[in-house]
Amino acid sequence: NQTLKNKRALVTGGSRGIGAAIVRRLASEGADVAFTYASSPERAEETAKAAEAFGVRALAIQSDSADAEAVVAAVERTVAELGGIDILVNNAGVLALGPIDDFKLADFDRTIAINVRAVFVATQAAVRHMKEGGRVVNIGSCNAERMPFQGGGVYAMSKSALQGLVQGLARDLGGRGITINNVQPGPINTDMNPDAGEFAEMLKKQFMALPRYGTAEEVAAMVAYLAGPEAGYVTGASLTIDGGFNA
Template identity: 70%
Template sequence: MTYAQNLTGKTALVQGGSRGIGAAIVKRLAAEGAAVAFTYVSSEAKAKELQDSITAAGGKALAIHADSADEKAIRAAVTSTVQAFGGLDILVNNAGVLAVGPLEDFSMEDFDRTLNINVRSVFIATQAAAQHMKEGGRVINIGSTNADRMPFAGGGVYAMSKSALVGLTKGLARDLGPRGITINNVQPGPVDTDMNPASGDFADSLIPLMAVGRYGHVEEVASFVSYLAGPEAGYITGAGLTIDGGFGA
């Protein structure tokens, strides 16, 4: 499939872009003409494969090893992107972790890691990226519909972390708006990935909660992100935009 080259001349950085929703976002932004850097932690083979597939098709991509729990690594990834491609126009904060467990057994290690990656890394990356962005810059956070609805026990900390992104996005919209930079929070529902496949006992428990009766596809989320990254989305900022098949309806 070919796409309009709405992002030609733009540079993007995707935190957590080697697989799942992140990889789909990287592919879509590159297909629309952007030079795309993306971070990964453990999936080196997938990251290199993704990078090579984009460059083989004539695009520009750069895989950067960076742990989103590490402030220095996040800031270095922003610097590497700017050095490689000459600037930074689009930041997608997709890195995230999911720790689920009973209240009485939930460890503080999992609590802290959830907040560090799902919230703290978003602030750090946005703070660093904004130093390089000009008017027309875009920041897109990948939250979750669980910020609004958590239908099973054990997910309170995850839901809290995604709810925090709602407030952070609204607040930072006030900081970035005067500079012509938008920031929005995309909230996917259950999406078919290797970490959350659309088949199995867990999926069977969630599918009846969706109005459309199915899991989402990573490409559907990526298309939403590409619109927000593009020139027609300049009047959307501070928004929480849900793409969940009616999970929260």
């Protein structure tokens, strides 16, 4: 299935977890893929090798999404080295949980910088280079619409912000034939949210319609759909893939 042949993609936070699965999936469909990471060069190397095994170009770029200049530099390097950009996947994100009385302003600012500001900055830089058919996909969260436990207010806010962002930017980009959407996962087994321990059991028992965690590959499949040619009529949308967490 070479649906994305000759496409050039950038995935932020592609070294591990959901982002790495997205890198592999886009590569498997024939896209050349650049991706960023902040602090895991070995994991980035592994992901690049896995992508190259599909016969495409892969490029790992160290770029901290908390730094807006580094985000723009990653987009520009992708354009320079892959010859353009057709697909941007804003996946890098952080989860800071804590009760209102103790929540640190530094954690609030870091959450906004990585989960929201970097999405805007990367999108602004990328769409300058995108042609008709361009695609922007953000990884939001089902918590944008439901946050049923304590300590998650700031994370939920950061993901809700992406809903308004894509609704508005869909209007800016529609006339140029570029779509922008969110994919909103529920619990997915990654380093951020391991499928082990009391928290995972509580989620599965109390909140899920399907009593299991999802896989990064399941999320990557929805991203590949939105990134592909068949999704040209989907824009400004937030698509949930959450095992019924929000049902």
